[in-house]
Amino acid sequence: MSQISTASVATGGSAPSGPRRSERTGRLPNWALWACFAGAAVVVGALWPVFDLNIALFVLYTVVLGTLAVYLLTRTTEGSRRATDRLVTCLVVSAFGLAMVPLVSLVWEVVSRGAARLDGEFFSSSLVGIVGEGGGAYHAIMGTLIITALTTLISVPIGLMTAIFLVEYARGRLKRAITFMVDVMTGIPSIVAGLFAYALFAIFLGPGIRLGIMGAIALSVLMIPVVVRSAEEVLKLVPNELREASYALGVPKWRTIVKVVIPTAIAGLGTGVTLAIARVVGETAPLLITLGITNATNVNAFDSRMATLPVYAYYQLTQPGVPPQFATDRAWTAALVLIILVMGLNVVARFISRFFAPKSGR
Amino acid sequence: MSSTRTTPPSPAGTGRSVRRPGDRVFAGTAKGAGILILVILAGVAAFLVVEAVPALTAPAEDIPGDRGLAGYIAPLVFGTLLAAVIALLVATPLAVAIALFIAYYAPRRMAQGLGYLVDLLAAIPSIVYGFWGIFWLAPKLVPFYEWLERRLGFIPLFAGPASTTGRTMLTAGLVLAVMILPIVSAISREVFLQVPSLHREAALALGATRWEMIRMAVLPYGRSGVIGGSMLGLGRALGETMAVAIVLSVSGGITFNLISSGNPSTIAANIALEFPESSGIDINTLIASGLALFVITLAVNMLARAIVNRRADFSGAN
Numbered sequence: 001m002s003q004i005s006t007a008s009v010a011t012g013g014s015a016p017s018g019p020r021r022s023e024r025t026g027r028l029p030n031w032a033l034w035a036c037f038a039g040a041a042v043v044v045g046a047l048w049p050v051f052d053l054n055i056a057l058f059v060l061y062t063v064v065l066g067t068l069a070v071y072l073l074t075r076t077t078e079g080s081r082r083a084t085d086r087l088v089t090c091l092v093v094s095a096f097g098l099a100m101v102p103l104v105s106l107v108w109e110v111v112s113r114g115a116a117r118l119d120g121e122f123f124s125s126s127l128v129g130i131v132g133e134g135g136g137a138y139h140a141i142m143g144t145l146i147i148t149a150l151t152t153l154i155s156v157p158i159g160l161m162t163a164i165f166l167v168e169y170a171r172g173r174l175k176r177a178i179t180f181m182v183d184v185m186t187g188i189p190s191i192v193a194g195l196f197a198y199a200l201f202a203i204f205l206g207p208g209i210r211l212g213i214m215g216a217i218a219l220s221v222l223m224i225p226v227v228v229r230s231a232e233e234v235l236k237l238v239p240n241e242l243r244e245a246s247y248a249l250g251v252p253k254w255r256t257i258v259k260v261v262i263p264t265a266i267a268g269l270g271t272g273v274t275l276a277i278a279r280v281v282g283e284t285a286p287l288l289i290t291l292g293i294t295n296a297t298n299v300n301a302f303d304s305r306m307a308t309l310p311v312y313a314y315y316q317l318t319q320p321g322v323p324p325q326f327a328t329d330r331a332w333t334a335a336l337v338l339i340i341l342v343m344g345l346n347v348v349a350r351f352i353s354r355f356f357a358p359k360s361g362r
Numbered sequence: 363m364s365s366t367r368t369t370p371p372s373p374a375g376t377g378r379s380v381r382r383p384g385d386r387v388f389a390g391t392a393k394g395a396g397i398l399i400l401v402i403l404a405g406v407a408a409f410l411v412v413e414a415v416p417a418l419t420a421p422a423e424d425i426p427g428d429r430g431l432a433g434y435i436a437p438l439v440f441g442t443l444l445a446a447v448i449a450l451l452v453a454t455p456l457a458v459a460i461a462l463f464i465a466y467y468a469p470r471r472m473a474q475g476l477g478y479l480v481d482l483l484a485a486i487p488s489i490v491y492g493f494w495g496i497f498w499l500a501p502k503l504v505p506f507y508e509w510l511e512r513r514l515g516f517i518p519l520f521a522g523p524a525s526t527t528g529r530t531m532l533t534a535g536l537v538l539a540v541m542i543l544p545i546v547s548a549i550s551r552e553v554f555l556q557v558p559s560l561h562r563e564a565a566l567a568l569g570a571t572r573w574e575m576i577r578m579a580v581l582p583y584g585r586s587g588v589i590g591g592s593m594l595g596l597g598r599a600l601g602e603t604m605a606v607a608i609v610l611s612v613s614g615g616i617t618f619n620l621i622s623s624g625n626p627s628t629i630a631a632n633i634a635l636e637f638p639e640s641s642g643i644d645i646n647t648l649i650a651s652g653l654a655l656f657v658i659t660l661a662v663n664m665l666a667r668a669i670v671n672r673r674a675d676f677s678g679a680n
Binding site: 183257335 | 396399464479480486492497576597608649662666
């Protein structure tokens with residue numbers, strides 16, 4: 001990954017790269033740079049037995065040594081400016097490679113550990129009466145679906161109407177204030193949103209309260225600003241000519257918005273809402289303190305505790321009981337299901353934006 | 363996007379001359395939703411204050427730890443800031459390099475896909491990062507921490523004794539760094555791509571290498587965007603809960619020792635760990651600490667937004 005084409009010229013933007021390419025290959029051939037990394041790999045490989053390396057250290061030393069070799073070679077043949085340029089290229093490519101390490105290792109770890117319990121029982125049974133082996137997350141999956149649906153029901157109308165207000169109606173100080181507050185709201189820590197929902201209900205219903213709807217309200221605090229931001233961006237993209245054409249036909253403003261603006265932007269709105277759902281579906285902290293956990297299936301969001309997938313995963317991992325193996329396996333499978341859910345929503349969002357995009361020429 | 367002017371005077375003019383009931387209801391609903399946002403934000407602050415008041419007024423010995431509210435929250439604030447700063451120090455240079463890679467180094471056809479890969483890091487739920495941190499990252503870092511203790515033990519940061527589980531402040535900071543990487547790099551990338559191509563082409567035409575072009579044209583232009591983006595990342599790192607709650611092994615108070623098993627907790631992680639088992643004044647104390655977190659992140663985010671928005675005004679003028 002980190003040894004990608006140091007020399008392959010790929011400038012960004014519209015900058016023509018023709019002259020630079022010929023200049024570069026005219027002085028140091030492409031293969032010389034590759035040879036530096038190959039040589040580094042050979043040298044480090046030869047030292048493997050001496051220093052008791054592992055694969056991570058091997059890659060690290062190879063990249064460092066290869067970069068150094070490229071730098072010195074370029075410096076002696078092409079001068080220090082080109083050498084610095086190559087050095088930075090190597091660093092930048094390595095940085096990207098480094099960022100891929102967590103992603104790849106995380107996905108690999110979750111899939112390999114979580115696949116063990118990805119069976120029918122996991123999706124069809126709850127944890128009632130389960131000690132040790134078996135059991136599933138049916139109750140938690142149902143809880144997650146219900147809470148997410150409730151959150152969407154609360155957040156999408158508020159978020160969408162706010163975006164319409166900001167784009168179509170608002171101006172002046174109120175617009176600036178709302179825009180700024182929405183930005184600030186995106187930064188509210190998820191645990192604070194949970195505390196807010198708890199405080200809200202604790203004042204009216206007494207302390208120690210745990211309800212599904214509390215979780216939905218906490219998640220809405222997190223989801224509304226995401227919906228507003230994405231809907232606002234999309235509504236701004238609707239060409240003004242469409243609105244003006246509609247007004248010219250005598251259509252009232254609100255019908256213009258409902259019948260012209262929103263249908264034009266529907267693909268973008270769908271993508272934004274899907275991504276917003278993907279953002280809240282994996283939230284753990286606010287649900288941990290507003291919903292708690294239970295082993296039984298509870299589908300009534302207005303009555304007592306509810307299990308959700310992230311909280312389920314957390315408790316299965318941290319309080320596994322004895323022997324811990326079975327609960328830990330369930331926790332990893334829950335994490336895997338969660339990742340599949342989030343990634344699936346992301347893919348759906350891309351799909352929506354690609355295939356339902358407006359057909360205007362913009 | 364910013365160039366499209368969306369609310370021209372003409373529709374508002376027609377709206378004022380003919381006010382239909384449907385228009386009035388719709389406009390009112392939209393305005394109501396907008397104002398509701400302000401109400402929610404005010405409500406978050408208000409309800410937290412109301413529930414925190416009992417802890418603020420309680421005698422010191424009622425607060426867990428018997429050292430008063432300030433004595434309870436201080437180590438948590440310290441832990442929160444320490445973890446977030448580690449994350450920021452690790453993530454910012456890496457994120458800038460990644461943003462440069464995607465904007466100017468990656469082959470054009472692959473750039474978007476590679477950017478999407480980095481954005482995927484933001485999609486992974488924080489609890490899964492916690493799982494990854496404690497099972498994959500922490501054990502792998504143990505030899506590294508032992509090496510740090512042996513070779514760099516004279517620096518107070520690495521005084522040790524090195525944790526045998528790897529669940530240290532440095533590990534938590536690294537996990538947080540991975541988590542804020544996508545947002546910092548996404549905002550940096552956006553700014554880097556907005557650099558006027560005339561600036562870049564002028565630099566290249568003067569014979570600059572790619573790095574010199576970036577140093578002279580791209581980085582000065584994108585600097586405030588990078589600062590704003592990293593502060594948004596800081597805000598995110600400050601409030602990150604589950605990953606820290608799972609990864610960090612908590613005991614003891616304020617210490618700069620990053621690789622031992624005795625670490626201060628963070629505000630968010632402490633709430634997640636303590637809240638389910640708490641009742642009475644303990645809950646009020648936790649809510650008071652949550653209020654402190656709210657104020658800190660609010661300040662950081664407002665500052666970040668102000669910086670980012672100032673850049674937006676600036677680039678709009680071009």
